[in-house]
Amino acid sequence: MNTKNWSTFCIDIEDSIRELWKRNKAYEVHINSNETYFICDFFPYPSAAGLHIGHPLGYISTDIYARYKKMRDFNVLYSMGFDAFGLPAEQYAIQTGQHPEITTNENIKSISNQLKNLSLSHDENRVFSTTDSEYYKWTQWIFLQMYDSFFDHTEVWYDKFNNKIQGKAKNISILRKYLQSQKWIIQNGVPVPNNDFANENNSIPKPSKNEIEKALNEARLAYVANVKVNWCAKLGTVLSNEEVTADGLSERGNYPVTQKSMQQWMLRITKYAFRLINNLQYLNWPENISTMQKNWIGESRGVEITFESEYGAISVFTTRPDTIFGVFFIGLAPEHCIAQKIAKMHNLDLSQLQNSTNLNTKIGIKTGIFVKHVITQQKIEIWIVNYVLHNYGTGAIMGVPAHDTRDFEFAKKYNIECKPVIIPTDKWLLENYEGDAQNVTIEQLHDLWKNDSYQYKTAYTEVGDLYDFAKLNMNNKATINEICDWFNDKGYGKCVIKYKLRDWLFSRQRYWGEPFPIVRCAKTNQIYPVHIDNLPVLLPKQMNFEPEYDVKDPIPPLQRNKDWTHVKGVIQNGAFLLDENGSSFIRETNTMPNWAGSCWYYLRYMDAKNKNEFVNFDTAKYWSGDSYGAVDLYVGGAEHAVLHLLYARFWHMVLFDLGHVPTPEPFQKLLNPGMITANAYRDKRGVYVDVNLVNLKNVDGKEVAYHAKTEEKLEICPGKMGKRYKNGVNPMQICEKYGVDVFRLHMMYMGPLSQTRPWNLKNIVGMERFCNSLWRIFENSYDLLSKNFNENISKSSKNDKHENYDTNDNLQYDFQKMLNDVTLEMENLRFNTAIAFIITFCNKYKILPEKYLLNLLRILAPFIPHFAEYWYMRLRESVIAKHCKYTSILHEKWPKYDISSPQQNVILVVTINGRFKATNKIDKNATDENIIEKARKLALLTSETKYVIVRKEKIIVNFIK
């Protein structure tokens, strides 16, 4: 008996095998005739801290899946990149005083090494960083595509799956033609379709060339605007809505964010609001991420109703037009232009309203100005209130006290009239009556609601029957949608869809990002895109890159570098071309946010070395396959739900509309690996103690922590892993001790992939033992095989419960079942359970004949590739060489489920009242009489008893007593 085991040799074996694979360029992929599968991880920031334990969780799972898919004959695209622009890299550079390019490159190098040690099967020829000028050249190019496009919402077209798409991005020159031909006209400076286009007699004057160019700027998907922005003084930059938390703090760093007006680049993501929601139905994404995106985009369908007042028309938006006869006031946001007008004329002080941060306390100012109800013509008073948000809907509401909780609270406080129009349920009346509901009848409750609604705690917000449907000329089954249409048809209002989503603020006042490929004429201040021949616009290398903090009007770092900003050139076909003898232009000095580079990197993997295009269309088509989304499997953290995942979808849609990519969406299947949490330890003073200095003891079944040196008892705080908690775990240290294969198994076996889990290194010995026990299976079987051991004998370690099986029959059944189970788990990325099935099988069979030995190795290969390769090489040199067709396990195929093993005998289960009694084998085609006779014997029943026979994969007999 051999006493060697895997843990003794794994480090050396893994090293040499990794070296072998590297020499053979084992992971390079090329276009071939196989079906494709594209697997992608969210690429990492090359942080100075290197990989933390959370990274490998996702990476190892994608690697296992990639290896598995290759074994299933797919041509698998699997690579890695680095998201190296942006605040974190830059702030680290500022801290260390080193140029971000230097630190970034160093970090990339060290993380690449760490990744290599994990033996991920990435194609290294496709690895890049977003900071490579050859890459950001195309980031700039895509930005210019957006600058050069507008969204034609009138276009109706179909994708390759025949799904209808409303609206399409088109080249801006098309809009120029539309305006020239007056198919579109300019309204308030904005291009809109001309409804009278067919009418030859339309008398709208032709716009001038200047007017057209100005209007085009109002339609471009990338545009400059003077907007109220989220300014974060501590970061010295503006932030997008998505980068600000609900508490008004910066997502990164938790710094306060204030509002400020600035001229900024914006991307018109709002044009895609409908498609961003609608397409979700075609993607296999986790429900919670889809929901978060839907919530963020915030679609509501309703009616826009315009009320006339002496200060001008006031449009309100409502999703509940059924409550139109319950309107008793109009609420305006303090910033609403009519509110401002009224305040000015009547000397009203709105500052208290504007400054109120706590909207739970609703306050308002009575104006004494009235509008006319659109249907009844009754007078309704205008109030200026703090709880109406200026930036949602129209900034004005119709106040329906009886059917909106906010309006109810407000109106009750200011004693505004309240008449309900919807009949509530009895249950609701009982539960919400302020008084003692026991002493009144249901009829009285209904009367009270109708005549004195303020006797109730709150508004009735459910949809329900109206007291008076006749007023709407509708039957009482009318849905909200039908009522919306009714408003539309009668001309009382307009059906509209509103979105919460705002346009994407795309400028940052920082150095470490992609420069905009934009210049301004020094004389006219006119904006021009940089000609493609002059891309990339490189970042200047040597300069002071620190931003200005806490200043009122900050200057972006690039603006201080006059050598870089001032350029000479000429305008050719509307684009700027460098020319020493040309006139003076000034470069745009903002940079793009770090999200820019991550919006399209997955596309670059397909064609990473292409010098002429961001990606070749046919190549993209090959790797995208027939899916709706380009990436078949995309794995990464849920924290990017409304950031990266929303932005990248938007870019992809624009590229799709313009015909640059073949699929409507970027990511078909999305998976979020759970977070890995860990205990942190604090001493009496509340100072965190490094996990390496903590001793854990088991006291009465409870874990107690002590300081390794001072013996002080420590407080255990469960939570996130992080530098400041001194509880970070370095995956490389673990690999050095246990080997990568054991580490990979352990990471996968901790639980389902998407589940947040606590880190616990102790349990890794379980997987170490499993590998050692696998080693013994191979070693012992190999010994016997070398001695011409007979294939027909296998040895079962435990007393076999199915004693009636002959050994080989049993092995075949168990192996096929295991293979079947594991395959199903692999397909669904449930690697923890796949491993569990393998363990259960291996617990039972300690010696295997050659056919099974090889098949087991194939099943193990995606999980523990080094182990598998080592044994594959040994088996190749042995007596069973004839079965090993390839030079490496990496070329082996996944075992096939052997359906050609007809099992004449099936399991018979005997139960009494559903309780298990006995089991045996029986002929699959046995008659009921035969079955019941055998069952009766097994259950030791002599008398006649009622029974049921169920024939499935097993035959079940249930006796009923």
Next chain:
RNA sequence: GCCGUUGUAGCUCAGGGGCAGAGCGCAUCCUUGGUAAGGCUGAGGUCGAGAGUUCAAUUCUCUCCAACGGCACCA
């Protein structure tokens, strides 16, 4: 408040209408020339509570309880 997820061994998690599973931990034993380690064997569960459907429910349905996650004056 709205939406969603989860309750199975001491812990972390599988499973699934018809013998309750894995790893760790725990216990017994064996090794003592892999030794602050390795191996064998074993104990452990009313499958969150209650009702319903069924010949049969841990599994399906409903109600409740508990925990977690996301969103939230969005008109």
